[in-house]
Amino acid sequence: MTKQNDSKTKEIDKRIPEISHEGWGLVHGDYYAQLSNQQIMLEDTERTGMYHQSITLNMKDFMDKVVMDVGAGSGILSFFAAHAGARKVYAIEATEMANHAHTLVKANGLSGQIEVIQEKIEDLQLPEKVDIIVSEPMGIFLVHERMMEVYALARERWLKPDGKMFPSKGRIFLAPFTDNYLHSSHVTKTRFWENTEFYSIDVSSLAGTALSNYFSKPFVGPVDQNTLMAEPSSHEFNFLTVAPKDYAQFKIELNFTATSTGLMHGLAGWFDVHFEGTSYLGHLSTAPSSPATHWLQIRFLFEQPIAMNIGQKFSGTVSMTANNGRSYNMSLEGKLEDTDISIKQDFYLQNHQYWWHSSSKSEDAEPNPENYGLHTIPILQAKSRFSQK
Numbered sequence: 001m002t003k004q005n006d007s008k009t010k011e012i013d014k015r016i017p018e019i020s021h022e023g024w025g026l027v028h029g030d031y032y033a034q035l036s037n038q039q040i041m042l043e044d045t046e047r048t049g050m051y052h053q054s055i056t057l058n059m060k061d062f063m064d065k066v067v068m069d070v071g072a073g074s075g076i077l078s079f080f081a082a083h084a085g086a087r088k089v090y091a092i093e094a095t096e097m098a099n100h101a102h103t104l105v106k107a108n109g110l111s112g113q114i115e116v117i118q119e120k121i122e123d124l125q126l127p128e129k130v131d132i133i134v135s136e137p138m139g140i141f142l143v144h145e146r147m148m149e150v151y152a153l154a155r156e157r158w159l160k161p162d163g164k165m166f167p168s169k170g171r172i173f174l175a176p177f178t179d180n181y182l183h184s185s186h187v188t189k190t191r192f193w194e195n196t197e198f199y200s201i202d203v204s205s206l207a208g209t210a211l212s213n214y215f216s217k218p219f220v221g222p223v224d225q226n227t228l229m230a231e232p233s234s235h236e237f238n239f240l241t242v243a244p245k246d247y248a249q250f251k252i253e254l255n256f257t258a259t260s261t262g263l264m265h266g267l268a269g270w271f272d273v274h275f276e277g278t279s280y281l282g283h284l285s286t287a288p289s290s291p292a293t294h295w296l297q298i299r300f301l302f303e304q305p306i307a308m309n310i311g312q313k314f315s316g317t318v319s320m321t322a323n324n325g326r327s328y329n330m331s332l333e334g335k336l337e338d339t340d341i342s343i344k345q346d347f348y349l350q351n352h353q354y355w356w357h358s359s360s361k362s363e364d365a366e367p368n369p370e371n372y373g374l375h376t377i378p379i380l381q382a383k384s385r386f387s388q389k
């Protein structure tokens, strides 16, 4: 590496916040130490069922192997690995939840097979490398919480060459959506800042700032797939090769061709992961068209909607930069092809809020206020693990 390149790398490294251990403890540590919060994940049957299927239907991969469970929580994935024939499972969990995992291991007579270690992956010492790593490190939009970096770090330090990862691949998806109710509700809220006589004070000088502030917060909730206006664009991570630093800054390229005519109010996002075992290929999707999970979907709302005609193309980029809130600053730039219409807008993934209503296209044409309550959400049982943070 040349001196010039070296100093450039150092400069970039300075801009990319390290995962702060202290911050992690404050933001998520207490959360994951509680059984009720682990239960939210355990009871997500799409999630837990797919891990169970992908591990136990790939017994060939696990038989007599040494396994590491990265962020073991209650130890559920360690149990699946032990049941699939693993000789030894290291269940690594940073929080006090490790004590509960230990209790379960003992009560189920698996102390000889599963060793629970309360430690951060970053500080871990082990006597040996492992054949397989299992983990559930996915946050909202895959990367919120920045645990994907921990998963990559565990592989770099502890996986044998040619070892396996469960899951082995993940993709982030974005697609344009239309939802007039969501958009107009938030425009209405920002109107407060147009007030010129609020207790005789003119607050309108903050109107523009308030608008950007409101619209920089993503909305987590169920998305009706009928509101999507194009096939999604995606960004893939190969968990067998991605380096922790690759998550610090990455770009999602957008290339949409409108499949319907209407107003594009923003981008809807979700993710999937793949389990590429020898005997069984597992797929866990959090798409609007898939059965609901506790991750739900996420939406990034445009300050100004963009009208698209069927067949029209929209292209752009979402630049993702990791931040000290164990999340991401997101910067969108896009353009409606063959027009002067473009968009530039910032979002902060950690500032997400919950929005439980997703308009269907027909509702959008004529909003029915009765449909806007929580009771109309067909989403289930899917309590989000993130909603209580």
Ligand SMILES: C[S@@+](CC[C@H](N)C(=O)[O-])C[C@H]1O[C@@H](n2cnc3c(N)ncnc32)[C@H](O)[C@@H]1O
Pocket (backbone or CB within 6 Å): 029, 032, 033, 041, 042, 070, 071, 072, 073, 074, 075, 076, 077, 092, 093, 094, 095, 097, 119, 120, 121, 122, 135, 136, 137, 138, 147, 150
């Ligand atoms: C999403 S939960 C998954 C829990 C469990 N594996 C499951 O599937 O139900 C992630 C777990 O990883 C733990 N964790 C997060 N970062 C970690 C780190 N750096 N080292 C060890 N554990 C970590 C959290 O405390 C949490 O219990």
